[in-house]
Amino acid sequence: MQKPFISLFIPTLDGGGAERVMLHLAEGFAVRGFDVDLVVAKAEGAYLSKIPKTIRLVNLDAKSPVLLFKTLALKQYLKQEQPNFLISTLDIFSSAMWAKRLAGVSTQVVMCVQTNLSQQFQDRHGMLMQKLKWSVVQHFYPWADAIVTASAGVARDLEQNAKIPMQEMTVIHNPVVTSDFVEKSQETVTHPWFAEGQPPVLLGVGRIVKQKSFTTLVQALALVRQHCPARLMILGDVDGREPEVKPELDGLIETFGLQDDVLFPGFVENPYAYMAKADVFVLSSIYEGFGNVVAEAIATGTPVVSTDCESGPAEILNQGQYGKLVPVGDHEAMAEAIVSTLNNPMDAAVLRVRSQAFTIDCIVQQYLDVLNGLQAIQPSTQPSTVGVI
CATH class of the missing domain: 3.40.50.2000 (Glycogen Phosphorylase B;)
Known part of the structure; x- marks a missing residue:
């Protein structure tokens, strides 16, 4: 049949x-x-x-x-x-x-x-x-x-x-791991932030909405930079239903004097190449259903810091075995986890093996x-x- x-x-x-x-x-x-x-x-x-x-x-x-x-x-x-x-x-x-x-x-x-x-x-x-x-x-x-x-x-x-x-x-x-995932993750990203000798890049991915709580991530970056150089790139479009979120983020970035160190390239067709070249992938969400980007990030071998939000990230990271989990909205804990991860990143091969479940x-x-x-x-x-x- x-x-x-x-x-x-x-x-x-x-x-x-x-x-x-x-x-x-x-x-x-x-x-x-x-x-x-x-x-x-x-x-x-x-x-x-x-x-x-x-x-x-x-x-x-x-x-x-x-x-x-x-x-x-x-x-x-x-x-x-x-x-x-x-x-x-x-x-x-x-x-x-x-x-x-x-x-x-x-x-x-x-x-x-x-x-x-x-x-x-x-x-x-x-x-x-x-x-x-x-x-x-x-x-x-x-x-x-x-x-x-x-x-x-x-x-x-x-x-x-x-x-x-x-x-x-x-x-x-x-x-989340497609048949051409490895090929896409190995594509070239020409942005100068990823050139050799540049400061570490933190990466966030998602629509610019309150749910993603990128304000927490910006605040964490400000603290991270007190310990080591770092930059932040956030991939994703502004959501027309929440147009006020981006100006609020811009104001916070200006308050911390981070205008030259936070970048919003918008939606990109291949975020996997950016994930593979980032030093730490960070999920700052208030909530998720699963957290696709967390699974995608570990599939590229990039270490992850994530909020322990409802629902999904803790399941992907097996309660912290494959990446650090921090309380929702706690930028201090997030900054500490980022610095720790930059200093002692998880083995990329271990992360890629975990991603085979997805x-x-x-x-x-x-x-x-x-x-x-x-x-x-x-x-x-x-x-x-x-x-x-």
Whole structure:
């Protein structure tokens, strides 16, 4: 019998961690010979040009209100294409499950939770909206045929706040080490900061938002420089939903007199090359779902300092075995950990071995184990060309 037809559903292909995960999963399924659709509510974002030819992109082109129209468009897609499985993420209001029920199809839906929802809701919403969203998650996520979380911390958060038992979820870490990862990490970076004889470079990666708490990292840099020379580079775009964060960072940098030693190159297509050349990778986040960049950094062999935030980094670093963990928001502890790491970096080979737990092949197999547990392999239907861009 033929392999099943697998679809992955995500709002857009913006340059975030969840989008990268879905792209990597789609690629991993395609490499194994599955028919794969990557279904987006809107065909936009930094990763739009990164989709391999082996993956079909389906643009639902949802209009406002997006929640309603993406659900109706997804219903039509499911009714027409009838994939065996639909893996959905960034789907708080369970559009995938509503679409399945409205379409009346047998497609089995896997809800993939990529972030610590209680932290995200608290960060973005008032108490009333937080309660509403948790109510939606509690009532509709159990409709899914399976729930996968990116970390055990995310699963615990769902159990505590949505009353979904841990045993009804499967923890599968994110796939970050691609087949061309080593090649990309060895690409040349021409920036003069990485030239021989220059001061050590600390690297942060992520959207310029409050969640990433780059203010903590800037404050830590100011303390580090009291002990040794160092510079800080932060890769990532300013998020249009939080435009005030970058000016606040700029003000803090000016206060410490760090204008010549902190750089914001913006979004870069290949952050792995920068990670490989940095002296220490630092995650300063208030919360994460998994912390893809931590796993990526250790895959390049670069030592890591991370906040012990909910959720993910401690799991990646095995409670501090593979990198130093510091309390959230504690710039003094972060500075101390950075100085210690600069003086005694962890063996790169040890870090690379650890990163093999996060290869695409390893993680895709874990997803296939979940899918195989849901139903026997069924013949795939040949996808049509309607709605493809």
